[in-house]
Amino acid sequence: MTQSKTKLGFNGTWSMAVGGMIGGGIFSTLGVVVAIAGAWAWLSFLAAGLIALAAGYSYVKLATFYNEGGGAFTFLRKIHADGFAGSLAWVLIIGYVLTNAVYAFTFGQYLGNLLELNSWFPRASAVAIIALFIALNLKGVAEASGVEIFLVWFKLVVLVGLSAWGLSHWDIPMLSQGVSVPDAGLGAALFGAAAVFMAYEGFQLLTYDYNDIETPKKILPRAVLSAIIVVILVYILVALGTAMLIGADEIVKHEEVALAIAGEKAFGITGLVVVTIAAAFSTGSAINATLFATARLAHKVAKAHELPADMGHKNAAGIPDRALIWLGSLAALLAAIGNLTSLVEAASLAFLFTFTVVCGLAFKQDAGSRWITGFGALSAAAASIALIVQLIQTDLSALLFLLALIAIAVFGRPTILRYFKNSRF
Numbered sequence: 353m354t355q356s357k358t359k360l361g362f363n364g365t366w367s368m369a370v371g372g373m374i375g376g377g378i379f380s381t382l383g384v385v386v387a388i389a390g391a392w393a394w395l396s397f398l399a400a401g402l403i404a405l406a407a408g409y410s411y412v413k414l415a416t417f418y419n420e421g422g423g424a425f426t427f428l429r430k431i432h433a434d435g436f437a438g439s440l441a442w443v444l445i446i447g448y449v450l451t452n453a454v455y456a457f458t459f460g461q462y463l464g465n466l467l468e469l470n471s472w473f474p475r476a477s478a479v480a481i482i483a484l485f486i487a488l489n490l491k492g493v494a495e496a497s498g499v500e501i502f503l504v505w506f507k508l509v510v511l512v513g514l515s516a517w518g519l520s521h522w523d524i525p526m527l528s529q530g531v532s533v534p535d536a537g538l539g540a541a542l543f544g545a546a547a548v549f550m551a552y553e554g555f556q557l558l559t560y561d562y563n564d565i566e567t568p569k570k571i572l573p574r575a576v577l578s579a580i581i582v583v584i585l586v587y588i589l590v591a592l593g594t595a596m597l598i599g600a601d602e603i604v605k606h607e608e609v610a611l612a613i614a615g616e617k618a619f620g621i622t623g624l625v626v627v628t629i630a631a632a633f634s635t636g637s638a639i640n641a642t643l644f645a646t647a648r649l650a651h652k653v654a655k656a657h658e659l660p661a662d663m664g665h666k667n668a669a670g671i672p673d674r675a676l677i678w679l680g681s682l683a684a685l686l687a688a689i690g691n692l693t694s695l696v697e698a699a700s701l702a703f704l705f706t707f708t709v710v711c712g713l714a715f716k717q718d719a720g721s722r723w724i725t726g727f728g729a730l731s732a733a734a735a736s737i738a739l740i741v742q743l744i745q746t747d748l749s750a751l752l753f754l755l756a757l758i759a760i761a762v763f764g765r766p767t768i769l770r771y772f773k774n775s776r777f
Contacts, residue, residue: 359566362575365558367501368641369579372554374507375638376455377583378590379462379631381548383607384696385591386600388742389544391527393600394591396544401584403545403735404552406728407707408580411556412573413720414713419569421562424710425653431713435766438658440709441649442761446754447702448646449679451550452639453686454695456482459635460687461608466628474608478687485640486680489647490673503633510630511590514611517618518593527592530601546739549700551587554638555580557645608692643680650675660769694750701739701754708732 360368386393414427424444428437459481460474467473555576562568590611594603597614606613615627651672654664667673686695711728714720743751760768 360561360564360571361566362571364501365565365571365575366579367504368561369555369558369576370508370583371500371504371634371637372557372641373552373579373583374504374511374586374634375554375641376451376458376635377551377554378511378587379611379634380454380458380692381551381696382591382594383603383610384693385544385548386531386595386603386610387607387693388547389540390531390600391595392538392541393527393544393595394588395538395541396548397551397587397591398584399542399545400549400552400735401580401587403549403704403707403728403731404555405577405580405584406724407711407732408555408576409573409720410707410711410714410725410728411559412576413725414710414717415559415562415572416569417714417717417719421559421568422652423556423559423649424706424713425649425656425658427710427713429656431717434656434658438653438656439762439765440706441653441658442765443702443758444706445646445650445653445679446757446761447550447553447699447706448642448649449683450686450695450699450702451553452482452642452646452680452683453478453690454550454692454699455635455638455642456683456687457690457692457695458608459632459639461692462612462628462631462635465609465612466624475688479684481636481639482643482680482684482687485636485643486676489640489644489676490667490671491669500637503637507630507634508586510626511586511611514597514615514618514623514627515586515589515593518596518614519589521596523596526599527595529595529599531604542735543738543742546704546735547697547700547742549704549735549739550696552580552583553699553703554641557641560645560648643676643683646679647672647676650679657769658765694747697739697743697747698750698754701736701743701751702758704732704736704739705758708736 385396389396415421418430420426425437425441428440456478460478463477464470464474558576565571594610594614597617602613603610611631612624612627615623650659650663653659654661663675665674708729711725711732714725715722715729740751
């Protein structure tokens with residue numbers, strides 16, 4: 353996430369974790385979850401957060417257990433499950449590409465809404481922002497940890513301030529105003545939690561920076577777990593506060609830019625501008641971090657001969673350039689042609705699958721409390737099933753597309769690798 357030579361202390365590590373989650377999470381997912389769960393959207397964020405907390409616990413326990421970063425790919429190779437590690441790495445990379453598409457899509461929508469250019473402009477902006485960060489990363493330009501810390505606190509102040517203003521106008525009917533949810537209640541909340549799980553995935557980017565953290569065995573667990581708890585609280589506050597300001601129906605109607613609409617409702621043009629700036633910086637920062645982390649993961653996987661060799665190429669600046677260009681271009685394409693709900697739900701399913709495996713591995717290796725890791729594995733698996741059911745009912749084409757990609761990653765990967773062996777794209 354950062355190429356800074358200075359080791360990350362608790363503040364920097366915590367800020368990276370919070371920034372990775374809030375980066376595009378709440379700006380992208382609020383309208384999606386309200387459309388599914390209605391008045392129970394806040395409970396969806398809580399339920400998803402508890403799964404993320406168990407997954408975060410599993411990640412940091414495995415990282416400290418092996419005293420090595422690298423995430424799920426590295427953890428599985430430690431138990432000599434190299435083939436499965438390669439397949440899961442492909443699924444994880446698919447998840448990152450989808451997530452970056454969501455971030456870019458959201459960036460374009462917020463910018464287009466502010467400038468009142470809502471036809472081609474948001475899609476073009478989405479492609480442009482990814483192209484910009486591809487270019488910056490190819491030159492080795494990294495976001496300083498100090499800048500990341502500032503941006504995280506700026507986002508937190510904006511989101512908590514907006515939420516507090518909304519909560520000061522408490523009116524329970526606003527939580528479900530104009531929104532009809534067939535399975536209102538706990539069931540809807542659980543489906544909503546599964547659908548927007550990607551809002552919590554960013555914490556695990558820190559596992560790739562394990563060696564860049566001061567005393568990681570001490571700092572990483574405290575920073576990641578406390579960051580997830582804070583993000584859960586922020587998401588719940590935003591879900592409730594935004595509904596108080598504009599009502600559930602307006603959140604769904606303007607799902608791509610719901611927080612900007614709430615900011616304008618609360619503080620006029622100033623609120624609109626401030627929230628849009630927060631969204632732009634958040635999504636931009638998240639795109640940058642995810643692009644670099646994904647390219648670095650692809651390079652590592654390629655060096656282990658689990659991706660085509662060209663994905664392991666580095667340029668003169670030491671950047672995995674071809675992985676960066678290919679993965680960034682795929683994200684830009686999806687942002688240009690996709691819709692928010694499909695992208696969010698597909699990304700969520702990819703990460704739920706990955707986190708099920710990681711929690712299961714932590715349980716098997718007895719890394720940490722088995723009550724927590726077991727809960728993480730079972731709840732993430734249950735959420736995956738719930739999301740598949742949801743997609744069958746609402747977006748079968750998106751589900752089939754994602755399942756086809758996962759099938760290629762799991763079953764077609766050996767054939768693809770043989771085809772590309774010693775060849776170039």
